[in-house]
Amino acid sequence: MNFFQKRRIRKRAYETIRHATHLENMRGDLISDGDRQRIEEAKNKVRTDLTSHDTSALEISIGLLYQLVGELSPTYRFAGIRENLEIFVVAIVVAMGFRSYFLQPFKIPTGSMEPTLYGIHSKEVDDPTMWDRAPLKYAKWLITGRMYHEVRVKGSGQLSHPQQGGQNHPASVFYYVGSKRYKVPRYASLNYRPGEFIQMGSILWSGSITAGDHVFVNKVAWNFRKPRRGEIMVFDTENIPTLPAGTHYIKRMVGLPTEKLSISPPDLKIDGEIVREPEGIRRIAEQDEGYWGYRVRPESQVLSSPDDSIALADDEYFALGDNTLNSRDGRYWGAVPEENLVGPALLIYWPFSKRWGLAD
Numbered sequence: 001m002n003f004f005q006k007r008r009i010r011k012r013a014y015e016t017i018r019h020a021t022h023l024e025n026m027r028g029d030l031i032s033d034g035d036r037q038r039i040e041e042a043k044n045k046v047r048t049d050l051t052s053h054d055t056s057a058l059e060i061s062i063g064l065l066y067q068l069v070g071e072l073s074p075t076y077r078f079a080g081i082r083e084n085l086e087i088f089v090v091a092i093v094v095a096m097g098f099r100s101y102f103l104q105p106f107k108i109p110t111g112s113m114e115p116t117l118y119g120i121h122s123k124e125v126d127d128p129t130m131w132d133r134a135p136l137k138y139a140k141w142l143i144t145g146r147m148y149h150e151v152r153v154k155g156s157g158q159l160s161h162p163q164q165g166g167q168n169h170p171a172s173v174f175y176y177v178g179s180k181r182y183k184v185p186r187y188a189s190l191n192y193r194p195g196e197f198i199q200m201g202s203i204l205w206s207g208s209i210t211a212g213d214h215v216f217v218n219k220v221a222w223n224f225r226k227p228r229r230g231e232i233m234v235f236d237t238e239n240i241p242t243l244p245a246g247t248h249y250i251k252r253m254v255g256l257p258t259e260k261l262s263i264s265p266p267d268l269k270i271d272g273e274i275v276r277e278p279e280g281i282r283r284i285a286e287q288d289e290g291y292w293g294y295r296v297r298p299e300s301q302v303l304s305s306p307d308d309s310i311a312l313a314d315d316e317y318f319a320l321g322d323n324t325l326n327s328r329d330g331r332y333w334g335a336v337p338e339e340n341l342v343g344p345a346l347l348i349y350w351p352f353s354k355r356w357g358l359a360d
Contacts, residue, residue, distance in 0.1 A: 108212035112327035115290035122185035145211035145351025230278035232345035255318025266293020300331035
């Protein structure tokens with residue numbers, strides 16, 4: 001093997017390590033501790049082979065790391081088209097007067113802020129229209145964020161019981177028909193029951209999957225004023241021990257520095273007094289349509305009962321999801337340091353739903 005061939009292999013080794021690191025940074029909150037350890041071990045093996053100058057061993061370790069990255073990376077149909085359309089939407093909004101260096105786009109992945117902000121969700125559709133077929137379904141997705149999907153069985157066999165998607169696929173479950181695996185939305189109603197025999201070509205599930213709300217975050221507002229209770233806050237997870245580093249979370253700010261918080265369902269209490277303002281907190285506490293009030297979770301680290309409380313330091317804030325029945329928030333990881341704050345959510349810019357507009 002000549003010098004240039006070895007150089008290409010070494011270059012591929014460094015690129016594969018960068019891809020693996022990027023995967024950890026982008027999906028750190030979804031990758032299990034075991035998978036994260038597998039990635040680190042595979043990266044270290046590539047680094048070791050780089051220093052040993054054993055080209056054959058290096059090619060093998062590169063292949064193993066590349067295979068692992070592919071295994072843990074999400075796959076989507078027509079991913080290139082969808083990504084380009086999303087970029088196009090962002091470009092249009094920015095061109096209408098928003099200056100990109102003032103704003104940061106953020107995508108809602110889960111339902112922890114429902115019904116204020118929606119994450120990825122699905123709905124069964126048995127009779128798709130012309131708007132659910134190519135090419136019109138792409139125009140529908142561009143406007144509404146919804147796209148029709150069919151999970152069609154590729155080989156006859158018996159339907160298995162569901163398997164949870166885990167941290168890598170929190171919004172999905174997996175079924176087997178014969179030896180083939182199929183992914184469907186977590187709360188989907190299938191056309192067949194586990195144990196039934198399904199013929200090849202049958203539709204296991206059909207429906208629309210809606211993208212989570214996309215918001216712009218105002219990165220400059222808190223440079224000129226203090227954060228306010230009730231704002232939808234975005235913060236990074238650095239130096240918060242129980243959260244994965246290198247990502248951002250979005251919740252509602254309910255606690256300010258030096259305050260003492262507790263929950264007396266359905267109310268939030270600050271320094272022992274019930275709080276019903278501003279409007280964002282009132283909606284939750286009074287259980288307006290779609291809201292469940294403030295709730296305690298016995299398994300959480302703080303505020304696990306009405307008798308529990310948390311006292312904030314003079315540089316700490318506290319965040320809760322609006323859907324406190326199903327939200328991993330400050331009850332599980334405590335306060336947010338002031339240095340972690342990014343800014344308040346400003347605008348839901350896509351998809352175009354009844355929530356489109358100012359985020360509150």
